[in-house]
Each structure stands twice: as structure tokens, then as C-alpha cells.
Amino acid sequence: MGDVDRIQNAARKVIAKHKQGFQMVVVVSAMAGETNRLLALADAIDSRASARERDMLASAGEQVSIALMAIALQGMGQESISFTGPQVGIITDEVFGQARIKSIDDSRIRAELDKGKVVVVAGFQGLEPLSGDITTLGRGGSDTSGVALAAALGADECEIYTDVDGVFTADPNVVPGARKLDKISYDEMLELASMGAKVLHHRAVEFAKKYNVPLHVRCSFNDKPGTWVIEEVPEMERLLVSGVTSNTNEAKVSLLGVPDHPGVAAKVFETIAAKNILIDMIIQNVAADGLNDISFTVPKKALDDILDMQDELIRAVEAKEMVADKDIAKVSVIGVGMRSHCGVAAKMFSTLAAEEINIEMISTSEIKISCLIREEQAKLAVQRLCKAFDLVAEEA
Amino acid sequence: MGDVDRIQNAARKVIAKHKQGFQMVVVVSAMAGETNRLLALADAIDSRASARERDMLASAGEQVSIALMAIALQGMGQESISFTGPQVGIITDEVFGQARIKSIDDSRIRAELDKGKVVVVAGFQGLEPLSGDITTLGRGGSDTSGVALAAALGADECEIYTDVDGVFTADPNVVPGARKLDKISYDEMLELASMGAKVLHHRAVEFAKKYNVPLHVRCSFNDKPGTWVIEEVPEMERLLVSGVTSNTNEAKVSLLGVPDHPGVAAKVFETIAAKNILIDMIIQNVAADGLNDISFTVPKKALDDILDMQDELIRAVEAKEMVADKDIAKVSVIGVGMRSHCGVAAKMFSTLAAEEINIEMISTSEIKISCLIREEQAKLAVQRLCKAFDLVAEEA
Numbered sequence: 034m035g036d037v038d039r040i041q042n043a044a045r046k047v048i049a050k051h052k053q054g055f056q057m058v059v060v061v062s063a064m065a066g067e068t069n070r071l072l073a074l075a076d077a078i079d080s081r082a083s084a085r086e087r088d089m090l091a092s093a094g095e096q097v098s099i100a101l102m103a104i105a106l107q108g109m110g111q112e113s114i115s116f117t118g119p120q121v122g123i124i125t126d127e128v129f130g131q132a133r134i135k136s137i138d139d140s141r142i143r144a145e146l147d148k149g150k151v152v153v154v155a156g157f158q159g160l161e162p163l164s165g166d167i168t169t170l171g172r173g174g175s176d177t178s179g180v181a182l183a184a185a186l187g188a189d190e191c192e193i194y195t196d197v198d199g200v201f202t203a204d205p206n207v208v209p210g211a212r213k214l215d216k217i218s219y220d221e222m223l224e225l226a227s228m229g230a231k232v233l234h235h236r237a238v239e240f241a242k243k244y245n246v247p248l249h250v251r252c253s254f255n256d257k258p259g260t261w262v263i264e265e266v267p268e269m270e271r272l273l274v275s276g277v278t279s280n281t282n283e284a285k286v287s288l289l290g291v292p293d294h295p296g297v298a299a300k301v302f303e304t305i306a307a308k309n310i311l312i313d314m315i316i317q318n319v320a321a322d323g324l325n326d327i328s329f330t331v332p333k334k335a336l337d338d339i340l341d342m343q344d345e346l347i348r349a350v351e352a353k354e355m356v357a358d359k360d361i362a363k364v365s366v367i368g369v370g371m372r373s374h375c376g377v378a379a380k381m382f383s384t385l386a387a388e389e390i391n392i393e394m395i396s397t398s399e400i401k402i403s404c405l406i407r408e409e410q411a412k413l414a415v416q417r418l419c420k421a422f423d424l425v426a427e428e429a
Numbered sequence: 430m431g432d433v434d435r436i437q438n439a440a441r442k443v444i445a446k447h448k449q450g451f452q453m454v455v456v457v458s459a460m461a462g463e464t465n466r467l468l469a470l471a472d473a474i475d476s477r478a479s480a481r482e483r484d485m486l487a488s489a490g491e492q493v494s495i496a497l498m499a500i501a502l503q504g505m506g507q508e509s510i511s512f513t514g515p516q517v518g519i520i521t522d523e524v525f526g527q528a529r530i531k532s533i534d535d536s537r538i539r540a541e542l543d544k545g546k547v548v549v550v551a552g553f554q555g556l557e558p559l560s561g562d563i564t565t566l567g568r569g570g571s572d573t574s575g576v577a578l579a580a581a582l583g584a585d586e587c588e589i590y591t592d593v594d595g596v597f598t599a600d601p602n603v604v605p606g607a608r609k610l611d612k613i614s615y616d617e618m619l620e621l622a623s624m625g626a627k628v629l630h631h632r633a634v635e636f637a638k639k640y641n642v643p644l645h646v647r648c649s650f651n652d653k654p655g656t657w658v659i660e661e662v663p664e665m666e667r668l669l670v671s672g673v674t675s676n677t678n679e680a681k682v683s684l685l686g687v688p689d690h691p692g693v694a695a696k697v698f699e700t701i702a703a704k705n706i707l708i709d710m711i712i713q714n715v716a717a718d719g720l721n722d723i724s725f726t727v728p729k730k731a732l733d734d735i736l737d738m739q740d741e742l743i744r745a746v747e748a749k750e751m752v753a754d755k756d757i758a759k760v761s762v763i764g765v766g767m768r769s770h771c772g773v774a775a776k777m778f779s780t781l782a783a784e785e786i787n788i789e790m791i792s793t794s795e796i797k798i799s800c801l802i803r804e805e806q807a808k809l810a811v812q813r814l815c816k817a818f819d820l821v822a823e824e825a
Contacts, residue, residue, distance in 0.1 A: 093493045
């Protein structure tokens with residue numbers, strides 16, 4: 034959400050929908066740039082600020098937005114009331130900065146809805162009940178809050194407003210002619226989201242899938258229908274691949290020359306998990322001399338923490354050395370159609386090979402294939418893959 | 430509190446004091462200009478924003494400050510934890526925008542102090558316990574929070590940091606040579622604060638007096654001793670008048686031609702009190718024709734509300750008309766010495782008369798005399814009164 038105009042624009046949409054007879058809960062995030070502004074203040078004081086205090090700080094951003102949204106609605110004659118996450122019992126675990134929602138007490142919201150009010154709730158934030166501390170859900174947390182509230186309230190649907198028209202087969206900035214999808218399954222969206230499609234956070238989609246909340250991803254600036262994210266339906270399967278993504282927010286870390294003992298991988302990943310760092314791709318190769326190389330990817334912002342743990346990790350698995358590489362990209366093709374069609378992987382690899390793009394790591398799921406490549410080749414890879422899988426409109 | 434440097438500067442002062450062996454609770458206000466920035470956003474959306482939502486909005490400013498202060502302390506190696514007003518059970522009434530503290534639950538703070546932490550608490554804000562709503566205490570609320578916490582915790586003293594060296598006999602910007610006071614009684618400070626001396630809010634002083642909390646008003650930018658605000662002690666009485674103030678934040682309202690029935694004044698002031706508007710001076714004159722004129726002063730920002738009530742007020746007391754005047758100032762002389770000396774009022778009136786300054790209203794207390802005059806004469810009045818009561822240093 035942006036400036037005052039954006040708030041008032043959003044308020045008008047909310048009122049129009051409310052007038053159609055819907056009870057409305059509006060979940061808002063911080064104003065554009067506000068979270069970064071606040072965290073930059075923290076960094077200016079101490080870049081190693083504790084996660085608890087960073088959450089205390091960042092959550093103020095949404096508190097500003099909910100008040101302004103309620104004020105905008107009231108100014109347009111719509112009764113409204115705002116609540117912070119803690120105030121409406123959005124209970125989370127204690128992992129500051131990327132807390133997970135454990136439960137929501139919907140009683141306060143229902144009481145206000147029943148009075149005819151539009152209820153405005155702060156996204157991104159919750160309450161750790163034992164300490165009373167404010168927690169935040171991490172990137173995309175406001176989407177997650179919205180979906181979780183929709184699930185808790187048994188909402189008919191959850192609209193997610195963004196600055197694009199919906200979910201596209203690829204990033205239109207990278208692939209001109211990328212097509213907007215009318216419908217996509219939770220599973221495909223989950224893979225798209227995990228792979229770096231910024232339109233929707235994967236945890237929001239997980240929640241939607243788990244509680245079967247229909248999501249409508251649409252644009253704040255117009256009234257066009259967007260993309261429905263729903264349970265898989267037969268008509269979707271016509272598309273072999275529904276999207277191509279690239280993600281440049283990960284770094285590759287390799288532990289080289291690791292003796293092949295049972296439990297070696299477990300040691301590495303337990304050590305890292307204890308720091309709440311999310312690992313994405315993992316591969317392990319057995320070399321000719323009986324020594325393994327273990328490679329994995331982590332978010333770039335967690336790389337410093339991994340480097341701090343270098344000695345500990347090397348010692349734990351008796352590795353010869355550890356190397357890190359930031360200049361990588363992960364390119365993925367996603368589609369439920371893969372389940373019933375062979376040859377998607379082969380087509381992907383040959384398309385990349387034709388451009389002399391080297392594949393450094395591969396990981397696959399039922400409906401997704403990801404390849405790690407050099408970062409500078411990511412744009413070309415996405416464009417060629419979109420063409421190969423017929424994901425661009427005719428005119429492009 | 431200002432920018433990052435100011436926060437770090439304050440953190441250094443806190444740590445120095447903590448190293449002297451004091452357990453420390455630090456109460457912070459919003460960063461300079463932040464509260465105004467937030468409320469300007471609200472005004473840009475709807476200038477009649479509800480008080481509840483304005484409190485929700487404004488209280489985010491202190492939440493930012495406490496997190497940054499805790500981060501600064503931690504960055505300097507001092508264990509620290511921040512809390513919002515609601516988190517540490519600062520319970521208030523339900524008057525949004527100018528709530529009063531009813532109680533404080535000190536258990537959470539004591540537990541953290543006993544772990545050796547410096548506890549950082551958001552000033553200005555509290556919790557209305559039935560609704561769970563966030564309230565704010567109004568102007569100067571952070572001082573009040575600080576003193577209330579000091580009282581609840583039985584603190585040895587409460588230091589109030591400001592941008593001046595202490596409490597002066599008059600505003601040094603208006604009266605060059607105004608002297609800093611080393612000590613002043615609660616009662617005198619109360620009158621000074623109520624009369625517009627901006628250094629300390631009168632509610633903070635009320636709390637300090639009620640619970641006998643010694644206040645030390647001092648400057649953020651140096652280590653000089655400031656002014657102690659304490660119980661009255663004999664040595665103070667040497668000064669006949671300890672301060673002269675002027676206040677230009679009030680407006681005068683007069684109800685003219687009011688028939689002289691019992692209960693007329695009560696009707697006026699009950700009607701206004703119901704809107705939570707604070708009345709300051711009140712005078713009522715009986716005119717020759719048996720009709721009264723009732724005049725009173727209210728904060729300028731409440732004048733619009735009073736004007737909205739014009740018809741209601743006129744009807745309630747059968748007045749002929751109501752007139753309002755914004756261009757006034759209230760000039761006051763304050764001192765416990767007045768109790769035992771006659772002639773202070775006479776000297777004040779003759780000093781003003783000598784400058785041909787007309788007195789429009791007068792109100793007095795045991796230790797204060799206030800005169801309402803034209804706003805443009807306020808500066809001259811304060812200067813002449815300071816000279817008349819020997820409140821300027823020799824060199825000035």
C-alpha cells in the first residue's frame with residue numbers, strides 16, 4: 034500500500050464490496066517503503082539488532098496503516114475499527130522475524146462485523162502469548178495474515194491486492210508477452226511462489242490450500258478480474274507448464290571433501306536449522322575418492338550467518354573446505370501438467386543447453402523442475418523457456 | 430528525542446547511570462516530528478478522524494523509539510528490552526487522546542530489571558483494559574508516563590531530559606537573562622507548567638507531587654545539573670516570585686446577555702465538559718441590566734468544537750450571543766512566596782498598566798496570578814514582569 038491516495042483508493046474498493054452485502058475484514062501491510070525505512074534506522078544504530086526489537090520496530094509500520102485505513106473508511110461514512118495483530122489474538126510461535134501463526138481468536142472480529150463495521154487488521158504481525166511479545170511473520174507476512182484470517186472466519190474468498198493484474202506465466206518485466214492466468218491450482222501457485230514469483234508468498238498459499246480458501250489475486254489500480262488460486266480442476270491440465278520463474282535471492286554453499294559417514298548431511302542441516310535459516314536446494318555427490326561434496330542454497334541474507342558458522346560446519350562433518358557463491362539464479366518451470374507428461378525435464382535441459390547455459394544443480398518435485406545457473410544468464414533462460422513451453426502471447 | 434545520534438547519545442547516558450549501580454527504566458517519546466508526521470497523514474485523509482484511530486496511529490511513533498533505544502543499548506553491550514505501554518500494563522481510562530493513567534502493573538518490569546536489563550518503555554500510551562484499545566495521554570504524555578512509572582516502581586528519582594538546561598524563571602527566548610532555578614516546589618512547577626512553560630507537563634508534575642517523586646529536569650546535550658522539582662522546603666521561600674510565563678494557546682469565549690438564573694454557569698460548563706474540553710479561566714460579570722456576561726478560555730484547538738456547540742450553548746443559558754477571540758495571551762506570575770507577601774497582585778497590575786497593557790480577565794490561586802491580555806503584548810509583559818520581580822540575571 035502506498036500513500037494517502039492509495040489508501041483512499043483501497044477504501045473505496047472495500048466500501049463498494051461491502052455495499053454488495055459482504056462482511057469485510059481488510060488486512061493491510063505497511064505503506065510502501067515504510068518497513069525498509071524503519072529497519073534502516075535499526076541498521077544505522079546496530080546492524081546486528083536483536084530479532085525481538087526488530088519485530089517491535091517493524092510492526093509499528095502496519096499499525097500506522099490500519100489506523101489510516103480505518104480513518105479513510107470512516108471519512109467515507111463507513112463504520113470501521115482497526116486492530117493490531119495482538120489485539121485480535123493472532124497467536125504465533127516465538128520465532129521473531131519469521132513467526133508462524135498457530136491460532137486466531139475470531140471473537141472480537143466477529144463481534145465488530147456483526148455491528149456492521151468493516152474490520153481493519155494489521156497484517157504481518159502476531160503475538161507470542163507467553164511473553165506477550167509482538168512477532169512478525171517475515172516477507173509476505175501480510176498475505177499470510179489475510180489468508181489465515183479468511184480461514185479462521187470461514188470467509189467466502191480472500192482477495193489479495195497487488196500492483197499487477199494477477200499471476201503471470203512469467204515475470205512480464207523479463208518476458209514481454211507473458212500471459213495472465215485466469216486460474217491456477219494451489220500446488221502450482223505454491224511452486225511459483227516458492228520459486229520467486231513475488232505476487233504471493235508461499236506461506237499464504239500453503240494456508241489457503243490447507244483450509245481451502247479461494248484466493249483472488251488482483252490489481253489495486255483497476256477492477257479487472259485477476260487470477261483465482263483454487264483447488265485443482267480438470268480444465269487446468271491442458272497447460273503442460275503454467276509458469277517459469279527465476280529467483281536470484283539465493284546463494285550456493287558447498288562443503289567439499291566430506292568423508293562418507295552416515296548422518297553427515299543431518300549434522301549439517303540440523304546445525305543450520307537451529308539458526309532458523311531456510312535451506313532450499315540440496316545435492317550431495319559422491320566423488321571417486323569416497324569423499325562427498327554437499328551443496329545447498331540459502332537466502333542471500335542468511336549467507337553471513339552461514340559464513341559465521343563456517344568453522345563449526347567444517348568441523349562437524351570433517352570437510353576439507355567450504356565455498357560460497359552469490360552469483361547464482363534458480364530457474365524453474367512449474368505445472369500440474371507435468372504429472373501426466375514425460376519429457377518436460379528433457380525439454381527444459383535441452384532449451385538451456387541450446388543457449389550454452391550450464392546447469393549447476395537440479396531439483397525436482399511432482400510439478401516443478403528447478404535448475405541452478407549463473408545469475409547473468411537468468412533472464413535469457415526464462416525468455417527461452419517461456420518460448421519453448423508456449424507461455425507467451427502470440428503478438429510477443 | 431531526535432535522530433539516530435540523539436538515541437545513541439541518550440543510550441550512553443543511560444549506560445553511564447546504570448554503571449553507577451542504578452536499576453534503570455527508560456521512558457521514551459516519539460522521535461522529533463514523528464507524532465506530527467503521523468497525525469498529518471491522518472489529517473490528509475480526514476481531519477475529523479476518530480480519536481480511537483488517532484491514538485492507534487500516534488502510538489506507533491513511540492513503538493519505533495523504544496525498539497531503536499533497546500537496539501542502541503544492546504549495540505553498546507547493555508542488555509535491554511523494550512515494552513509498549515499496553516505490554517507493561519499501563520492501564521488508563523477510555524478518553525482517547527487525553528487518557529489518564531489509572532494503574533500500572535510493575536511485575537513485568539521488575540522481573541526484567543532483576544535480570545540486570547535496562548527496561549525501555551513507550552511513553553504517552555496506555556491500554557483501556559475492557560476494550561483492549563490503545564490510548565494516548567495527550568501532550569506531554571511521555572513525561573507523565575515516566576513519572577507514573579517512577580511512582581509505581583518507587584524509584585529514587587525521575588530524570589526528565591529536555592532540550593534546555595532546566596526550569597527557568599521565564600522563557601529565555603523571550604527574556605534574555607532569565608535565570609535557571611536549582612530547585613522549585615511541585616506547586617510552583619505545577620503552576621508554571623499549567624501556564625505554558627513547556628519544559629514539563631502539568632500532569633507529570635501532579636503525579637510527582639502526589640507520589641512525592643523527586644524530578645530532575647535536565648538537558649539531553651550536556652551533563653550539567655538541571656532543576657530539581659521537589660517538595661517545598663523553607664529555603665525556597667526567599668523568592669517572592671519564581672517564574673513568569675505566557676501562554677498563547679488559549680482562546681477566549683464569551684456568552685453575552687445571559688439572564689441571571691441559578692445554575693446557568695453549571696449548564697454551560699457541564700455541556701462543555703461532556704465533550705472533554707478543558708476550561709481554564711472563568712469569569713462572570715453581572716451587568717447593570719441584570720444580564721450576565723460569562724467568559725472562559727479553552728485550548729485554541731478546541732475552539733472549533735465550541736463553535737459547533739454555539740447554538741446549543743446559547744439555547745441552554747438563553748444568551749443573546751456568543752463571541753470568540755483567538756488573539757489573546759495569558760501572562761502569569763508564580764511563586765510560593767506569594768503566600769506570605771501581600772502586594773504581588775498590585776505590583777503585577779501596575780507593571781502592566783505602566784506599559785498601557787489592558788487586562789481582560791484575571792484569575793488567581795494561592796501561588797499564582799494570571800492576566801489575560803492582547804496576544805501581541807505578551808512578550809513585552811513577560812519582560813517587564815521579570816524585571817519588576819528581579820528574575821533576570823545582573824548582566825542582562
